[in-house]
Amino acid sequence: MTALYLESLEGLTRLRGVAGAMVVSADDGLVVAESLMEGIPGDAVAALAASLMRRMGTTVSAAGFSRPSFMHLQAARGALLVVPAGPDILLIAIGDRHINLGLARIEMLQAAEQLG
Amino acid sequence: MSEDIRVMTAQLAADPTSLVFLPLAEALRQRKLLDAARKVVLAGLSRYPELADAHNLYGRILGDHGDFEQAFDEWGIALRLDPDHAGAHKGIGFLYFVAGKLDQALEHLQAAQATLPDDEGVAAAMARVREALELDGSDPGAPSPTGPARxxxxxxxxxxxxxxxxxxxxxxxxxxxxxxxxxxxxxxxxxxxxxxxxxxxxxxxxxxxxxxxxxxxxxxxxxxxxxxxxxxxxxxxxxxxxxxxxxxxxxxxxxxxxxxxxxxxxxxxxxxxxxxx
Amino acid sequence: MRALEPWVEQPLMTFLTESEARLTLLMTSAGQVVAQHGFTRAVDIMSAAALGAAIVSSTEEMARVLGVRPFRALTHQGESHGIFLSAFETPRGRWIGLVVYGQDTSLGLVQLFFDRMVDELTQGVPAEGGTKQVLAQDFESELHSSLRALFGR
Structure with a gap:
C-alpha cells in the first residue's frame, strides 16, 4: 500500500508549483506517506490541513450538503489542496502561488480514486 | 459593603469550612464584584471540589466575565457530579444558544425544566430558542408568534x-x-x-x-x-x-x-x- | 491553568489555546507536578501524575528490553476523548506531558503544538534556580506542596 501511496504522491509533486504531497489520516491529521521538498513541515501541513478540512466539512454539513470532494485554500504566498481518498484518508498537496490549480485538482481526484 | 455580605464574610472567617461561601460568592457576583466572587468560590472549591453547586456558581462568574470556554468546562463538571443540575443545564443551554447550536441548547433547557418546571427564566429561554429554531426552518409547523415575524x-x-x-x-x-x-x-x-x-x-x-x-x-x-x-x-x-x-x-x-x-x-x-x- | 513556575505559563497557555486540549499535566519524571490545566480535584492530579510517570517508565523499559529506541509518545484514542503522553528532555531534567483532548481537535494538532511547547519550554528555562531533584523519601511531601500551589490553597 505504501508503494501505491508514494507512486501517487510522486506523480503530484512533478506538477508545476507543487512543493509536496502527502497521504494523511483524516481524523488524526497524522502523516501516512509523504513526498515533500526540503523545508516543508510535513507534520504541520498534515495536522493543519486535516483540521481545516474537518471544520469545512462540518460547515458544509450544516448547509445540508454532502461531504466535500475537494478543498483549496489560497493564500498570499501559497496554496493548500485537499481531496478525501476514502472515508479515513486525505490526499494533500501544498504549493506556491503559481500552482497549476486545474491540473493539480484533476490529478488529485484521479489519485484519490485509486487510493480510495 | 452591604450588610449581608459583611455578615457572611464574618461567618466564613469564623468557620472557613462553612458552606456560606456559596451565598457570599453569589451576592458578590450579583453586585458585579466578580474578582471577589471568583476568589471566594475558588477557595470554597478547594475544600469542596465535588460540590456541583460550587462549580455551577463558578461557571456563572466566568460567564459574567465573558470567559465562555471555561464556563462551559465548569458547568460540564457540575453535570458530571450531578447530571440533573438545573443551573448547569441552563448555563450550557445558554452557551449552545450563543454558538448557534439550537438543538443542543433546547435539549439542555428541557433538562433544566424537568428539574424546575415552574422556573419562568427557563420557560422564557426555551421560547427564545424555539423562535430561533422556527427562523432556522427546523420547526416549520410550529405557530409563529409576533416576535419571530418581526x-x-x-x-x-x-x-x-x-x-x-x-x-x-x-x-x-x-x-x-x-x-x-x-x-x-x-x-x-x-x-x-x-x-x-x-x-x-x-x-x-x-x-x-x-x-x-x-x-x-x-x-x-x-x-x-x-x-x-x-x-x-x-x-x-x-x-x-x-x-x-x-x-x-x-x-x-x-x-x-x-x-x-x-x-x-x-x-x-x-x-x-x-x-x- | 496553574503553574508552579511563571516561565512555564506562556508556552503552556499557547499550547492550550492552539491544541484545544481539555486537560493537561506537566510533571517531572519523578511525578512532581509542574503545571496543570483542567483538573479540579487534587486526587485526580495525584493519580494522573503517578500513572503517567509509571506508564512512561514502563514503556521506556519495554523499549530497552526490545532493543529499540524509546517511544516518542504514547496515544490512546477513545470514543470521545484521546490521551497523549510524551516524555521530553529539558535543562531541568526529563519532564512528562499528559494531555487529554476531545473531538474538537485531533492527535495531529495536539502533537504539533506539544512539540512547539517543548521547544519554547526548553528555550525559556531561566538560568538560575530550578525544579529540585525529588528524593524518594521527600516524594509525598513534595507532591502535596505542589498540589497546594496548583490549587491555590
Missing amino acids: VVEETEDITEQVFAGLEGAENGLLLVDQHGQRLGGGLLSPAGQNVADRVAAHLAGVSREATRAARLLEMGDWETVTVESDDGNLHLASPTADTVLLVVRPSAIPLGRLAALSERAASAARAWLESLT
Missing part, C-alpha cells in the same frame, strides 16, 4: 441592503462577522431549509482555522477557500479583516464564475459596511 422582516431588510441587485442575493450569499453572526444575505439548504445562521456560526471557526494554517505554514494571509461537493460549490473570502463572505452555487456553476461573483459580492459588502460607519 425578526424575519428585519432579516429580509438586511438581505436586500447588503447584496441588492446581485444574483442570488437572498439565497447563496452570506456575510458573517468574526463571531459567526450573520450580517447579511441568506442561505437555504438543498432541501429548502433556512440554514443561514447555522452556517454563519461555523464560518467564524473556518476563518480562524484558515488564518492559522496560512500563518503557521508561512503562506501569508489567506485569500480564499473553495470547496466542492456533490450538492454545490462554496467559495469563502474575507472582504474586510473582520468579516467573511460565503458564496454558494450549484455544482454545475464553474469555480471561476464563483470567484468572479465573490469579488462583486465582496465589493458590495465593503460598500455596505462603509455606509454603516
Whole structure:
C-alpha cells in the first residue's frame, strides 16, 4: 500500500508549483506517506490541513450538503489542496502561488480514486 | 459593603469550612464584584471540589466575565457530579444558544425544566430558542408568534441592503462577522431549509482555522477557500479583516464564475459596511 | 491553568489555546507536578501524575528490553476523548506531558503544538534556580506542596 501511496504522491509533486504531497489520516491529521521538498513541515501541513478540512466539512454539513470532494485554500504566498481518498484518508498537496490549480485538482481526484 | 455580605464574610472567617461561601460568592457576583466572587468560590472549591453547586456558581462568574470556554468546562463538571443540575443545564443551554447550536441548547433547557418546571427564566429561554429554531426552518409547523415575524422582516431588510441587485442575493450569499453572526444575505439548504445562521456560526471557526494554517505554514494571509461537493460549490473570502463572505452555487456553476461573483459580492459588502460607519 | 513556575505559563497557555486540549499535566519524571490545566480535584492530579510517570517508565523499559529506541509518545484514542503522553528532555531534567483532548481537535494538532511547547519550554528555562531533584523519601511531601500551589490553597 505504501508503494501505491508514494507512486501517487510522486506523480503530484512533478506538477508545476507543487512543493509536496502527502497521504494523511483524516481524523488524526497524522502523516501516512509523504513526498515533500526540503523545508516543508510535513507534520504541520498534515495536522493543519486535516483540521481545516474537518471544520469545512462540518460547515458544509450544516448547509445540508454532502461531504466535500475537494478543498483549496489560497493564500498570499501559497496554496493548500485537499481531496478525501476514502472515508479515513486525505490526499494533500501544498504549493506556491503559481500552482497549476486545474491540473493539480484533476490529478488529485484521479489519485484519490485509486487510493480510495 | 452591604450588610449581608459583611455578615457572611464574618461567618466564613469564623468557620472557613462553612458552606456560606456559596451565598457570599453569589451576592458578590450579583453586585458585579466578580474578582471577589471568583476568589471566594475558588477557595470554597478547594475544600469542596465535588460540590456541583460550587462549580455551577463558578461557571456563572466566568460567564459574567465573558470567559465562555471555561464556563462551559465548569458547568460540564457540575453535570458530571450531578447530571440533573438545573443551573448547569441552563448555563450550557445558554452557551449552545450563543454558538448557534439550537438543538443542543433546547435539549439542555428541557433538562433544566424537568428539574424546575415552574422556573419562568427557563420557560422564557426555551421560547427564545424555539423562535430561533422556527427562523432556522427546523420547526416549520410550529405557530409563529409576533416576535419571530418581526425578526424575519428585519432579516429580509438586511438581505436586500447588503447584496441588492446581485444574483442570488437572498439565497447563496452570506456575510458573517468574526463571531459567526450573520450580517447579511441568506442561505437555504438543498432541501429548502433556512440554514443561514447555522452556517454563519461555523464560518467564524473556518476563518480562524484558515488564518492559522496560512500563518503557521508561512503562506501569508489567506485569500480564499473553495470547496466542492456533490450538492454545490462554496467559495469563502474575507472582504474586510473582520468579516467573511460565503458564496454558494450549484455544482454545475464553474469555480471561476464563483470567484468572479465573490469579488462583486465582496465589493458590495465593503460598500455596505462603509455606509454603516 | 496553574503553574508552579511563571516561565512555564506562556508556552503552556499557547499550547492550550492552539491544541484545544481539555486537560493537561506537566510533571517531572519523578511525578512532581509542574503545571496543570483542567483538573479540579487534587486526587485526580495525584493519580494522573503517578500513572503517567509509571506508564512512561514502563514503556521506556519495554523499549530497552526490545532493543529499540524509546517511544516518542504514547496515544490512546477513545470514543470521545484521546490521551497523549510524551516524555521530553529539558535543562531541568526529563519532564512528562499528559494531555487529554476531545473531538474538537485531533492527535495531529495536539502533537504539533506539544512539540512547539517543548521547544519554547526548553528555550525559556531561566538560568538560575530550578525544579529540585525529588528524593524518594521527600516524594509525598513534595507532591502535596505542589498540589497546594496548583490549587491555590
